[in-house]
Amino acid sequence: MRSNLVMLLAVLLLTGSLSCGLFETRTPVAPDGATSFDCLTLSSPDNIVANVLRAYGHPDGLGCYVSTLGDFISTTESGFRFHPDPTDSAEALPRLPYLGWDKTIEDRVAENIANAARQDSFRLTFKLPYDHITDLPDLVIRRYTYEMRFNGSAITDSLFQGLAEISMVRTGGEWKITDWVDRRDPGGTTTRTWGYLRGSYRVGF
């Protein structure tokens, strides 16, 4: 009797939440014919980096970019973490814009940047060759020198430079980004980094 009651309540809660349209999405408008980037399968670190380059800062690439980030919910065991340059973090005090930067935060910030970049020119480049930090069958860490030109609505800076130390882990079948360490570039011409840009677009959450 007790088990039946529990089952009834659980089934009612589940079916109620699933059948009341709580998880129904809205109907999108068909595209206007514009071409989109190619979102590569997450089968190698090279594909991950290529997806970041192609998708970041583009509204239609948002789903592709966030799919490269490790998530506790998925089969990937390690979730995404962003680590800013310590100087960027110190100069933001007493604000703590980089606190608890996980995939949820990165998703929202990437969305804000992509939407802000919609009406402005946006260009992201990684210089080659990159530095090998670690190269194991299931773990790859690379350091890229990046440059980004962007004129957003929340900040007036247009050039961002730095070093992106990206850790990629393979669990199951896919590679995912688990850690992203941002550093200022000693060879750059500006101290404005990708981390500074990210921190400027974390507003309200």
Add this chain to the structure above:
Amino acid sequence: MRGLRWVAILAALFAITFAATTGARAQEEDESALAIPDSVFQLSPRSPVSYVTQYTQDQARYGWTQTLDYGRNWRSLAIGVSGASGTSEDVLTYGSRSTNGDISGRVDWRAAQRWIISMNGRYSMSSIADGFRASNSEQRRNTISLLTQYRLPLYTGAALTLSGNSDFQRNFDVRNGGYARNGATGEPDTIVAQRDSFYTEGRYDGYRAQVTLPTVRGVTFDGKMFGSRAKPTFTSLTRFSNSLSTGDSAWVTEDPRLDTTLPANTFFLDGALNFDRIRATKIALRAKRNSQDQPYADLSRLVVEEYSSTSDLYNLSLQTAPIPGLSFTGAANMNQTLREYSEKANLNSLITLREASTGVAYSRPGTLAFVNLTLNRTRADRQATANGLTLTHLVTTNFQQHVKGSLWLVGLGSATLNSYRYDLTPQDGARTISRNDRDVVSSFGNVGMRFGLTPRCSTAVGFSVNKVHNISLDSTSSKGNLATTIYQLNGALRLPLRRNLTIGQDYIFTATYRFFDFDEVKNDLSRVFRIDTSMADTLFPFAWIRLDHHFYFFDRGDFRPVEPGGPEAYGVAQEQAQQTLEGTVGIRPRAGVTLVVKQSMTDTENHDLVNQSSQGAEQWNLSLGLEVNRSFWNGAGISGAIRREERYQTRSQLDGVLFKESHWLAGVTFQKDF
């Protein structure tokens, strides 16, 4: 006497209510910072001096930290002194170098049974030099705090605690930087060095009241109030130095001092009402407000930023267990936070969150199950961008069922919808919904089974499905709409052949389907099959050996109809096979000391079936390590590991470059109690 106690209770409640209704300022700091617990005056058998030092290094950074603590406790007096320092620097000379130090001391004196006087001081500094090295920033924080606290027992179980404090703070922030300035020819001919500094001084007066009432007829009340007031003065100074191409250099410009005095008020109020008079039922109501006016020195803009925030939280929760093993929960939350900046207006926001959740759980020997449903509605206003509504719906479930003997059935599932609905802006033109609107729906389900074949041999099987669908609503971005479905089947086997010999195998098969809503030609499928095998044997009490083999196979290709309207077909375009063989030997020459040698070889083969080409690579890894975990005399101990890792390729057709790399990894901690 009894009447006086009730007057005190009513006065405290009135003060809390008055503060809430007059909209007094609150703060987001730890509201319990001023409370001195009675445990401070508990005699400890021995209060040693404790010293800990730690060194870590990896491929990119190294760090060194030290801490030293001393503390004594008597019945009426407690003292404590501590110091800490840390250094961190990039090994490859990239990025930053940071150092920090902190010295603090504290004296707590129980002047009377219920009266405590406390004094503490803290001096801290931190310095960060970024990758340019020419640019660095430094912070110093000096604080001396005086506090008095009085605890008034009202009647059995009820108490009122009052305290007040004054903090004398002096902060110093300085940043040095340099940049090149172009001359008339357009080429840099001047190097400008700039030194910006802020000096902040102020006295922060704080007060605190806390009242706790005992449970009366199932009702318990706990209330806290905390606040501080100050008017710190900010003094800024900027100096420039122009180093001309001729070599001349001098401090040529100096800004006049700028004194700014601004209020810095904080206030915190928290009240909780708990009701548990109904059998097996708990109801809690909580209201909380905190706000602050916090001016601070912004060195990047050389201005005093006036930051203010106000946050209100209301929470109602219910938990009931009508019959043993069965419980229901429900909660409703409302939270509103307003953040405003005088200079960085782009960071302003007003966030209003409303959330309701409910759940049912069942637990008894052999069975465990729960279902939770959460509905969240968050609205963002007053932001420079991205104002609007976010809806989040989440349902999670989990169950474990003991079937028979050693057979268990386990499962979990979740479904999430995040719907981002932004306000229309002028850039949206004639649209009826924002061009940035999007929905993300995801679901995850997993069922598994654990089974003990024999008392020593066990197996586990699991199957999971993970779906994520990203949907942009507007036509300008909907072409990238992507639905990803991942099916995964995994199994594990643990087989102890002998007492010292164990074999384990893990199998994973994954299939990932990607469907583009409006770009079907890009639909594809990728599959992965991997087997991980390990064998561990303890040869002797002082040695062990472990062999691992990893097999990984991957293929991918288009997954779309060969002809319009027909069924999808899988056309394999790429294959990759990878095998890794790894051997590890560990030797323990004496207790707490282990030598570990590990070598592995990885062979990778790529096949491009479209262009009929193949590539391969072979990589060797060697690792030599020493692990120590030993205790020495009188509480001293050391633990850590140091490892030398080398990697090199003997064959590479992937990019034609033979990769070679080696580095040290280290992490050592030494601890000593005196």
